[in-house]
Amino acid sequence: MKRTVRKLAARIRLEKEFLRAYALGALFNLLTFPVYMTTYYFLWSHVYAASGGLPMELDQLLVYYGTIFFVGSIVPGRGFAGSMARSIVRGRINSDLVRPMGLQEQALHVTLSRAVVKGVIFLPTLLFTVIVFGGRGPLDLVSFALLLLPAFFVSFFVYSLLWETAFWTGRIRGCMGAFSFIIRLFSGALIPLSFFPEWFKSVSGLLPFEFMAGLPARALLGGIGFQQALILFVVGMAWAGALYTLTRFMLSRGLRRYSGHGA
């Protein structure tokens, strides 16, 4: 345990160096936050002006979107899957495969440490959201923090399934855009699931995707409560465990195929 923590701390130091080198990129990513929030603010202002009885108030919805932006910035997503798939296609994983740590474990270390560093960088977006739009109701920071862990792990393993398909398809450009859009829709990242029809909510309840974004955001708004957040934490980690098994299976099959090609 101590060794793992030490390794992670060393990795975070490394990532800090990495991010310092690419500070401009991180800064520009941060600057997309106002664009994102402005667009949603004006779009939904028109929807609220034309309609009554929506599942949440406009300022709650903006807290929701701000939280989604923060969570989406720190958990692994399309960029992670694309980069891993490119490493497979270009044979860059060869050097990773000879290391004592497994390919997936290496990816997990890198993304987890990056998540910590990005969490610090993107924290102002969450603070801004809470201060500007979150004044009305009590915010549940504890439940939110608790559900960040399943958000990370479920995202990591869902996107791992995506990059692992590169062992068979060679590239994942074909499925990347569509799959990530579908995942984002089911995760509640595009529209809160409470705005959807009942049948969609039922289907979504059977899938793990809401753990990736929607649940932490709902938790922050106080819509879940600590006890239920604890249960959801266990369920989310169980989903992560199941997805982990699936990714291990796919990875072992994929690597067999990869080494079969002589790489």
Add this chain to the structure above:
Amino acid sequence: MRAGYYLRLLWDMARVRLAEMREYSADFAVLLITVPSYLLVNLFFWQVIFSHARVIAGWTLGEVILLQAFMNLGFLFWNLLYIFPEELDEIIVSGELNTVLSKPVNPVIYLLVTNIDVLGALKNLSGVVAYFLVAGWLGADISLPGLLAGVLMVFLGVTIASTIVFLIQSLSFWFGRTNALNLFYNAYFTVSEYPVTIFPASVKFVLVMFLPVVFFTTGPALSSLKEFPPEGVLGLIALSLLVWTVWLLSAWLLWKAGLKRYEAYGS
């Protein structure tokens, strides 16, 4: 004769890309399955929003889907013609530009025709067809002359955006990699998914001058609707030409100055 050479080059590159698609046939097969799913899910996304309000800032569901069709058309033009400005900093920093400059051709046109994404364009083409059909089915009142003007406007909008990206990436003659700046610019393009009319006047001004989103989606969608006046269509086209002239002049001056600097280093 030169134009013929570039067209031949463009055709050859398209064939190379098609051969690449055959190489990655599994990925292409997945694409064929996922594109319709993506289109359906996107339609569902908008349907959910419109289930809460029948009209948003003057737009009906059918009209917003029409806007999505033009957005796909814009990305189609982009993938076929304007991929290279996005990678210009890499071309400059890696020294690949030396190879291009050693050829007896115009470097910009050469880069333009040798960097095309046929797969991306095919994906967008299916989106264009599907969204136009759905928009018509949902009752968007489209006029044929307006539609043609819309296509022209999208082309001009994409050309403006490409010129701006070209200008941004030309800065790499001085600052090295400028990809971060480009990512930032691209992020703004998510705005193009939504009608510009949802924004107040100050934001609209930015979306006309600096991010030609108006010409990319909202303008063409409005132009192709029967209720939109023809003088409005002509006004939008004239405005897009004006905006493009300003950006083209700036980009050309910067590119020339950058090339001078690049050659002065003896590269």
